[in-house]
Amino acid sequence: MRVAKHKKQLLFGGLLLGCLLLGGGYLIYREAEGASAPRDPYRVAMIVKSTDSAFWKSVFAGAAVAATEYNVELTTEGPETEDDYETQNRLVKTAVEEGADAIIFSAVDYNANAEVITEAAEEGLPIVIIDSDVNSSLVSLRIGTVNEDAGSMAAEAVLTQTEGPLRIGVVNFDENTANGQEREQGFRDRMAEEDRVESIETINVLSTTEDARRGTKELLKQHPDLNAIVTFNEWTSLGVGWAISDLGRRDDIMVTAFDSNVVSVGMLETGEVDALIVQNPYAMGYLAVENACQILSGKEPEALHIDTETTLVTRDNMYLPEYQKILFMYD
Template sequence: MKQSRKRLILLVLSLVAMTCGLGCTDRKNERKEVAMITKSTNSSFFKSMYAGAKSAAAEFNVELQYEGPQHEEDFEMQNVMIKNAIDREVDAIIISAIDYNQSVELLDKAADSGIKVVVVDSDVNSDKVSQRIGTDNYAAGQQAAEILLKKGEGNLRIAVVNFDENTENGQEREKGFLDTIIKEPGAIIEKRIKVPSDRVETKERTIEMLKENPNIDAIVTFNEWTTLGVGDAVKEIGQQTDIAVVGFDNHIAAIEMLEAGTIDALIVQNPFAMGYLGVKSAWELSTGNRGASEKKVTETVTVTEENMFDSKCQKLLFPFE
């Protein structure tokens, strides 16, 4: 009798353990909800990032919600989107931050509530981010300086056209550029201006700058929209052969300018990989498959008219979307 009772108790305990185990597995394997909030949704850069994110979402069975403000300076709207994601109690937030400081309080609140925070492309001033993914922006700025010095053989009067001063990635690129340029005695920074991430306004401000500073013979600029604006400006005033231009990213119009000689080099990032790794990391973190880790650095390639048809450059210039 005692033996039968003992066997019955062991059977019940086994069933309880199995049920608990199945429950834990179900919770781990349930579909995760991830909010991806970028600076905007209308640039080639962020469209490519979203393509990578969708690829990972399909692979890892993630419910992906993607949005961003209309303008890349609108951190207030981005904060509304972050707050809404917190209210929905998503499992993870993937953020490309417009402002290094303005979204910290909300993202810290998200992390404190158990939502995993993954940064892609543009960082935030928080120690509660579980994963950072993107370009080594300081090194990318160095790349821009190196190719510009090569194009100008060291003797240059340079203009720096950068976007929003509150955005971390642009400031790191400029710092890497300046720290490299300063080592070259023949290169002088003639002018530095800040412009919105807007093609038309960048064009207008660049034309104005060149009229006021006719000695400028080289321009560096650090994102997709400012690259297009600078290219448009140089073309409009007919100085394509007089001014060396180094820009960023792979908008089709910038590639056409590169091929035509209006732009001399593009520092091309890999937003598709940022999007893919962002969702993959969000899934891994929210399912407990791994904890927080160091920044994952995605590649950048310097593309010129000479190497733009190489296979490696082609993969970044024309990513699968």
């Protein structure tokens, strides 16, 4: 009787230990498998404001590098024009329906895009906002330029490169787009501190080169005495540059533009544009995908907002080694 009991205990102990070891071994094996065998790639949809500007191409390039590094299946989409929030909404819905794991989004319209983003977030998709914000509280992370600071930087550029009284024209894009409004607010806040500023005229144009060109010409016809023009994105920058070139007024109007492409860099060199506020779109794209991936793998982002830097580039510093790196993509 005693013997049998003892043996039972032993057998039980042995079995328990065996189970533990088996379990441990299995866990190790799983760990090993998990580490060596790649998981199914996350599917991340990047939906932005347009697809053919140098800014967005740079964002895509950065995103693509991160996608390769973190094994992400990345799709990049956007409407043809930068005021088409309906297409954006449709793209978001399609992405959710097609089973995207996360959405990286840049909003054309702060309010009109909000609902669809909130819905997607309620479906459980992490939302990472880049560049331009949307009116939703369910966003996991926002990555981009601090737009007020960028506006303020534009104001500094105008102030340091001009003398005397200032009559300023602002060529902004869609009034419903958050980042343009924030940049203008930053700009105006900074200018409000200055006595030199006599007037600030704002026009809102479509976010296309042609409309900005037409708008700028009209603005200059109405206010021929403007001596500084500020504009807040890549397309309007080109439009302003072309208008200045058309009117031959590159010497008497100080133009501060946003973002860079080969044309606006050429204009900076030839004088139509006098200062460029250059963002870091490559980093935005890279960080967006990197962070989306981390959120998907269960890691909470350290902050709700990641700021990417902006740089003021002028004709004098554009070919300095550090500025070359910011201004010109390596491809």
